[in-house]
Amino acid sequence: MENGAGNGMAVAAAAAAAAPAATWNFAPNEALLGLTALSVRGVLGRVKAGMVAGGGARPVIPMGHGDPSVFPCFRTAPEAVDAVAGALRSWEHNSYSTCVGLEPARRSIAKYLSHNLPYELSPDDVYLTSGCAQAIEIICSVLARPGANILLPRPGYLFYEARAVFNGMEARYYDLLPEKDWEVDIHGVQALADENTVAMVIVNPGNPCGNVYTYEHLAKVAETARKLGIFVITDEVYAHLTFGERKFVPMGVFGEVAPVFTLGSISKRWLVPGWRLGWIVTNDPNSVFQRTKVVDSIKSYLDISSDPPTFVQGAIPNLLENTKEEFFDKTVKILRETSDICWEKLKGISAITCPSKPEGSMFVMVKLDLTCLQDIKDDMDFCCRLAKEELVVLLPGYKNWLRITFAIDPSSLEDGLDRLKSFCLRHSKPTK
Known part of the structure; x- marks a missing residue:
């Protein structure tokens, strides 16, 4: 009986494989298919897609989305x-x-x-x-x-x-x-x-x-x-x-x-x-x-x-x-320090302008001047190339603005901004 049943199943499977493709009654929700471009996770995935697995000798610097909890200096109370x-x-x-x-x-x-x-x-x-x-x-x-x-x-x-x-x-x-x-x-x-x-x-x-x-x-x-x-x-x-x-x-x-x-x-x-x-x-x-x-x-x-x-x-x-006030004070102190680092170092990067010093949250928006750069199409292209070449993850803002988080370890932030500066220098247009 077991052999007979097995043979019958094999015949049925072969017949199904030989049959023409069925017309299925289901389809995806079309409204969902275009939403990846409207999510931080979706955009982050596109930016990181070209990064080399393992990252080589240098660590990846995550300056795109706000999750400071991965750094020891930002541990909860x-x-x-x-x-x-x-x-x-x-x-x-x-x-x-x-x-x-x-x-x-x-x-x-x-x-x-x-x-x-x-x-x-x-x-x-x-x-x-x-x-x-x-x-x-x-x-x-x-x-x-x-x-x-x-x-x-x-x-x-x-x-x-x-x-x-x-x-x-x-x-x-x-x-x-x-x-x-x-x-x-x-x-x-x-x-x-x-x-x-x-x-x-x-x-x-x-x-x-x-x-x-x-x-x-x-x-x-x-x-x-x-x-x-x-x-x-x-x-x-x-x-x-x-x-x-x-x-x-x-x-x-x-x-x-x-x-x-x-x-x-x-x-x-x-x-x-x-x-x-x-x-x-x-x-x-x-x-x-x-x-x-x-x-x-x-x-x-x-x-x-x-x-x-x-x-x-x-x-x-x-x-x-x-939760003690000392915990909140410590968090704010670190954010003040990293926002200061961000503000000062961005001043020295060509092609990037920061219109105002951040006073809250964990982010700052900076303006990207494409006229100073060669072979960079837009903010998304900038972020993708930066991630691939320097292992620094930023997110595009809108119309050639960039979104940077400074809620990371201060030394990592300095490293990331130095790499950002090197990237801009490497892609800058030659002076006449």
Whole structure:
């Protein structure tokens, strides 16, 4: 019987191989196929594609995307590790979470964020997400409707456009003004908006520009949103990571002027991007989001999506309560040092101009002057060749701007900027 069955299977397999190709009823989602160019990971993959495996004698210098946790000088706080270990050892956080997140975690985050606001947040204002990336995904999904558009900053964080486009929304870009420390072009926002505009996005402190907005400028943004009848989505992942004269001001301060969705996470301030704990917070004392049922849509979306790890949620109260200020001060001190290194060394690199010294986040944007270089087509070509020749990874910005992170070990940063200078000299046009 076994031999007979085996022979029968072999005959069936041979017949199937000889049969003409079938017409299959499935196909990929076309909307996904073009999104690689709109993600940091996708662009990073293109830039690194030509690098020699192993890197030879020199190490790769990652100056393109912000994950400082790989460097020993950017280790998270011991109190954060203890909080997670305690949550695991308690045996109380191995079950599913509620869709909006564990109540103690939401209460702690509400208290933490209320310190800088003129009103108190409640746990019901907080929705936990798997990092800020899922928060962006949820907001863009909730807002999507036929004909809707959303206003995004340029330069900005690509993931917003990717999620908006995937959900069928039109992305419209307003400019950030490099000559004004990357302030929002308020007139540009007003010119772009129409009756189908649902929201505008700001990132503060700025990714990828390194700017920090003043109270006065944020007030103008809020008043503009109010006039246009839209709300503000404020990405504050880099909240409090400031090292210049300007201090961080949360957009939620202006929640009574225009409703605000605050997106944040523990990823950057605690240097743990892999822990995947973020939030959406409604800064909305006038209950606009309640009346328009936007919060109902968020809850419905959370019902059909994944949750952040329950044990990380369980660790949040102790993590927020027990982390010492010395840890935050140390992180800011290192970022101040590396931003200074970046600012000073960029001055000596031909073909690259930095319009303003970064004051926050972990990034700076620099202008690439192609007229000074030979055989370089654009910012993407520049980054790909730099990665291949010097093992330095930068990311293209837009229209020949470059995105640089300085959240790496100071000695590695100096090495990377020296290699960047050598690359520019090697490709510079000969002087006449």
